[in-house]
Amino acid sequence: MMILLVIWIIALIFLNKLNLKFFKFVLGSLGTFIFLIHYTNDILRENILKVLAFVLNLIGGFITNFEVFPEYGMLTVTRTTEVITFFLDYECTGILEIMVYISLVAFYPIRGPLSKIYYMITGIVYITAVNLLRVMIIVFIIQGMGMKYFFFAHTVIARLIFFIFVVTLYYRTFTLEHIVQQKVGVL
Amino acid sequence: MNIKLKVLFVITLIYLTFGQVYGTTAEGILIDWSDKPYLIDKEGDGSKIDDLVKVSWYPDVVADKLYFRLTRSSLNSANRSWKAYIDINSEGNFFYIDIRSNPNSGKADIAIYNEAWVLLWKTTGYWCDSYNSELYIPMSYIANVSEAGYGFEIYVRTDSDKAPDVGPIIISTISTYPTITLFIVFIIVIAGSLSRRKGI
Numbered sequence: 303m304m305i306l307l308v309i310w311i312i313a314l315i316f317l318n319k320l321n322l323k324f325f326k327f328v329l330g331s332l333g334t335f336i337f338l339i340h341y342t343n344d345i346l347r348e349n350i351l352k353v354l355a356f357v358l359n360l361i362g363g364f365i366t367n368f369e370v371f372p373e374y375g376m377l378t379v380t381r382t383t384e385v386i387t388f389f390l391d392y393e394c395t396g397i398l399e400i401m402v403y404i405s406l407v408a409f410y411p412i413r414g415p416l417s418k419i420y421y422m423i424t425g426i427v428y429i430t431a432v433n434l435l436r437v438m439i440i441v442f443i444i445q446g447m448g449m450k451y452f453f454f455a456h457t458v459i460a461r462l463i464f465f466i467f468v469v470t471l472y473y474r475t476f477t478l479e480h481i482v483q484q485k486v487g488v489l
Numbered sequence: 490m491n492i493k494l495k496v497l498f499v500i501t502l503i504y505l506t507f508g509q510v511y512g513t514t515a516e517g518i519l520i521d522w523s524d525k526p527y528l529i530d531k532e533g534d535g536s537k538i539d540d541l542v543k544v545s546w547y548p549d550v551v552a553d554k555l556y557f558r559l560t561r562s563s564l565n566s567a568n569r570s571w572k573a574y575i576d577i578n579s580e581g582n583f584f585y586i587d588i589r590s591n592p593n594s595g596k597a598d599i600a601i602y603n604e605a606w607v608l609l610w611k612t613t614g615y616w617c618d619s620y621n622s623e624l625y626i627p628m629s630y631i632a633n634v635s636e637a638g639y640g641f642e643i644y645v646r647t648d649s650d651k652a653p654d655v656g657p658i659i660i661s662t663i664s665t666y667p668t669i670t671l672f673i674v675f676i677i678v679i680a681g682s683l684s685r686r687k688g689i
Contacts, residue, residue, distance in 0.1 A: 383653035
């Protein structure tokens with residue numbers, strides 16, 4: 303992996319010297335994503351899971367029949383006699399969406415390094431918050447309508463809301479920002 | 490101070506606060522059950538031998554074990570052997586777990602069968618007392634836990650009782666379904682990048 307990292311850096315320097323910005327963006331983002339997955343996946347996932355569980359635990363204190371097991375990344379929702387346990391695994395933390403976002407921001411030509419760090423951190427917070435909203439929507443639908451609506455809540459409603467919010471973030475960061483910059487003549 | 494720096498500072502503080510909160514311990518006959526999900530079943534709705542009053546569960550994906558603890562009513566005979574069954578619907582594949590508990594010896598025999606009642610796995614351990622039986626089954630026998638998005642419907646019963654009385658216990662992941670989302674955002678970003686390049 304170290305050899306790949308060195309080759310990737312050399313390729314980026316090469317593309318930079320040739321002023322091939324688009325290819326530098328594509329290769330840079332792709333490489334960042336791969337190296338993030340390889341080197342920081344476990345740490346990032348674990349910490350995002352902790353934050354999710356911590357906030358859900360706080361929320362859980364105000365909602366009846368909703369219990370959070372933060373150290374195990376589990377939530378339990380009870381309705382009459384039925385019980386459902388959510389297990390927050392790899393795909394539940396929004397880690398892939400976060401890593402792709404970080405990778406793209408790192409190489410997308412938006413303002414300076416401070417702006418990039420700002421966009422990265424606010425993006426992580428935003429995606430995590432939207433993920434929390436997604437989980438709570440599932441919980442509320444199950445509590446209000448019953449276990450038989452779990453599939454509907456999870457795969458239709460919550461999925462759609464998460465999708466809309468995440469796509470909005472990407473649009474706001476990568477498309478709208480670019481349009482605004484062009485209108486004010488930044489580039 | 491720049492507003493962005495202020496936001497960064499506050500977010501960093503929050504993250505550092507959350508970062509050091511939890512630790513894990515697991516001890517007991519199989520595991521420590523004090524902090525695991527459970528449900529309470531009505532006492533007195535089963536026979537004197539196998540009236541279920543509490544069911545606990547815990548999926549440990551890393552250890553590839555799905556743990557259960559079944560508790561029967563303490564109003565009944567402490568020494569009588571009893572049987573319990575756990576039926577699992579894992580996305581259309583059915584598995585049947587047979588648990589035979591002998592409080593006199595403290596031994597619990599566990600067996601997993603598939604839909605055709607072919608024995609897949611069995612084990613024995615000193616995992617029961619007068620009223621409680623603990624067990625685990627390898628999760629990989631009932632689902633592909635290396636892939637995200639698995640879920641089980643679990644029906645716990647004895648010869649005379651069910652827990653819960655209506656419906657299953659569901660254990661499920663709640664994936665964000667990243668593939669489609671990332672495909673769409675990839676198109677958005679590439680389109681944005683190309684329009685920037687062309688000066689659209």
